[in-house]
Amino acid sequence: MKRRKTMLAAAFCFSFCFGTLMNVLFVPGFEPHQSHDAARQRSFIATQSSRLHISDDFAPGTASVPESITTAALSELRLQIRGRLGEVLRYQSVVEDAAARPLERRRLMDLERANSWNRYRAAEDHHARGTRATRRAAAGGSGGALGCGDLERANSVQFVGSGYTKAVYRAELNSSFSVALKSVDLSGHDMESCVKRYSSTEDCYRLASFKIIKEMTLMERLQHPNILKLYGYCYQDSNDIKDTVTAITELGSPLEMIQLLQTPWEERFRICLSLARLLHYLAHSPLGSLTLLDFRPRQFVLVDGELKVTDLDDASVEDMPCSASSPTDCSLEFPARNFTLSCSSGYCQGINEKRNLYNAYRFFFTYLLPHSAPSALRPFLATIVNSTGELLWDTDETLAHLEKVLDMYRNGHYLLNVTQRHKTKYKQMEDMTIPGENYRCWPSYQHDRCMLSVYSVDEAIGVCESHAQCRAFIMTNQSTWTGHQLVLFKTGFSTMARDKGKLMYIRLDS
Ligand SMILES: Nc1ncnc2c1ncn2[C@@H]1O[C@H](COP(=O)(O)OP(=O)(O)OP(=O)(O)O)[C@@H](O)[C@H]1O
Numbered sequence: 183m184k185r186r187k188t189m190l191a192a193a194f195c196f197s198f199c200f201g202t203l204m205n206v207l208f209v210p211g212f213e214p215h216q217s218h219d220a221a222r223q224r225s226f227i228a229t230q231s232s233r234l235h236i237s238d239d240f241a242p243g244t245a246s247v248p249e250s251i252t253t254a255a256l257s258e259l260r261l262q263i264r265g266r267l268g269e270v271l272r273y274q275s276v277v278e279d280a281a282a283r284p285l286e287r288r289r290l291m292d293l294e295r296a297n298s299w300n301r302y303r304a305a306e307d308h309h310a311r312g313t314r315a316t317r318r319a320a321a322g323g324s325g326g327a328l329g330c331g332d333l334e335r336a337n338s339v340q341f342v343g344s345g346y347t348k349a350v351y352r353a354e355l356n357s358s359f360s361v362a363l364k365s366v367d368l369s370g371h372d373m374e375s376c377v378k379r380y381s382s383t384e385d386c387y388r389l390a391s392f393k394i395i396k397e398m399t400l401m402e403r404l405q406h407p408n409i410l411k412l413y414g415y416c417y418q419d420s421n422d423i424k425d426t427v428t429a430i431t432e433l434g435s436p437l438e439m440i441q442l443l444q445t446p447w448e449e450r451f452r453i454c455l456s457l458a459r460l461l462h463y464l465a466h467s468p469l470g471s472l473t474l475l476d477f478r479p480r481q482f483v484l485v486d487g488e489l490k491v492t493d494l495d496d497a498s499v500e501d502m503p504c505s506a507s508s509p510t511d512c513s514l515e516f517p518a519r520n521f522t523l524s525c526s527s528g529y530c531q532g533i534n535e536k537r538n539l540y541n542a543y544r545f546f547f548t549y550l551l552p553h554s555a556p557s558a559l560r561p562f563l564a565t566i567v568n569s570t571g572e573l574l575w576d577t578d579e580t581l582a583h584l585e586k587v588l589d590m591y592r593n594g595h596y597l598l599n600v601t602q603r604h605k606t607k608y609k610q611m612e613d614m615t616i617p618g619e620n621y622r623c624w625p626s627y628q629h630d631r632c633m634l635s636v637y638s639v640d641e642a643i644g645v646c647e648s649h650a651q652c653r654a655f656i657m658t659n660q661s662t663w664t665g666h667q668l669v670l671f672k673t674g675f676s677t678m679a680r681d682k683g684k685l686m687y688i689r690l691d692s
Pocket residue numbers: 342343344345346347348349350362410431432433434435436437476480481483492493494495
């Protein structure tokens with residue numbers, strides 16, 4: 183397995199570092215993080231889809247397709263490709279309809295579906311005419327977005343992870359800026375099973391690459407701090423396949439649930455809050471209420487402690503139709519629990535939002551929220567966990583409760599007995615530290631010493647008194663994302679040293 187990953191990394195590095203870039207195609211005018219000009223969006227998708235030439239002559243007996251493959255199988259593959267194209271085009275165009283009621287939105291989406299193939303063909307004609315101009319424009323730059331030229335200069339390409347369809351690599355663009363490169367994993371499960379069935383690497387590649395194109399489209403359309411940023415993309419010809427696509431995105435680190443359980447509560451709370459903010463945005467997104475059909479921790483990464491969704495290829499805005507006479511139409515099924523939602527105006531009410539919320543509960547909240555939380559916050563957290571586990575709240579209410587907990591934590595309202603006087607006296611010394619004399623505690627911000635976050639010096643004194651080893655502590659000048667200060671607790675103070683900005687406290691009964 184390890185050897186395979188190393189070989190893949192080497193192959194990837196070869197194609198990006200040394201591969202010919204003569205055929206590189208930039209898309210001028212694609213500038214992430216700028217205004218959502220509808221026309222620019224349309225041309226982005228039109229160009230994307232027109233690169234994936236879906237031929238009407240796609241039939242058995244052509245050079246790339248063995249005769250043993252049946253016409254039915256090929257039609258099936260072609261339908262799948264068209265289906266994915268239609269979906270991408272819908273995401274590109276439903277933006278103005280987000281405020282529409284579900285029924286109207288559905289009608290518009292059906293119309294969109296009917297028109298998508300015609301629009302695709304028109305886009306392809308347009309592309310054929312525009313390709314030469316595009317190549318010429320490429321020489322002038324990529325409109326501010328990252329592109330193939332940046333990949334050509336990338337260093338230290340390393341395999342990060344892969345799933346059914348995609349492989350992800352880390353690449354250094356310069357000494358202080360690294361990105362993630364996402365491309366179709368040619369030896370991944372999706373490609374292998376497709377090629378086995380249809381014997382056409384090129385067409386299977388097109389099918390798989392639509393997952394990346396869908397993801398890029400959603401990253402572009404959905405701008406939120408908890409959705410990974412798309413920096414750009416690159417189309418280039420490889421030896422066997424024309425116009426292979428690589429998305430260039432923000433780099434994160436994969437979520438390790440076991441590791442997360444060992445991190446301080448404040449960091450775990452941050453992940454749950456990030457997730458609630460994301461789900462709130464998705465429920466009210468410009469594309470409609472969006473659900474993550476494949477919702478597992480591996481679809482998320484951490485960027486500087488903030489949770490961000492990376493895998494958007496299974497996201498959907500489809501509403502679920504129902505009839506008032508058949509209550510089971512709106513059943514939401516999970517391995518350990520089923521729910522039946524209400525049916526109104528022919529659609530299951532809030533089903534996308536509720537699916538996301540229950541998944542957030544079962545994969546994140548239940549593990550990360552209550553465990554080692556400050557005791558005064560536990561009743562609030564228990565209510566959040568119970569209410570999401572029972573699907574009693576929507577995302578608005580869930581987020582409001584989590585924001586309230588953040589506010590209490592930030593302002594030290596979780597501290598019990600604020601009027602209580604500590605028995606031991608401490609001496610304060612400015613600009614001093616204790617370099618050694620560490621002990622370990624849990625859950626520390628550093629594994630080889632006891633570093634915890636506190637709201638105030640009073641809280642730090644309380645912590646020191648609850649640790650048998652503690653004889654002194656240093657208020658560092660570092661703080662956490664909530665503004666809490668990081669404090670180093672020490673077993674003694676025999677090795678004091680000057681350190682500007684630090685405040686040292688020593689126990690006078692030591
Ligand atoms: N931007 C990123 N930074 C770091 N790691 C990432 C990034 N994007 C994805 N990964 C890692 O790569 C893995 C594969 O990516 P992704 O989930 O997009 O592929 P996939 O083929 O769609 O997977 P799946 O089979 O889960 O649908 C992820 O599980 C994640 O751990």
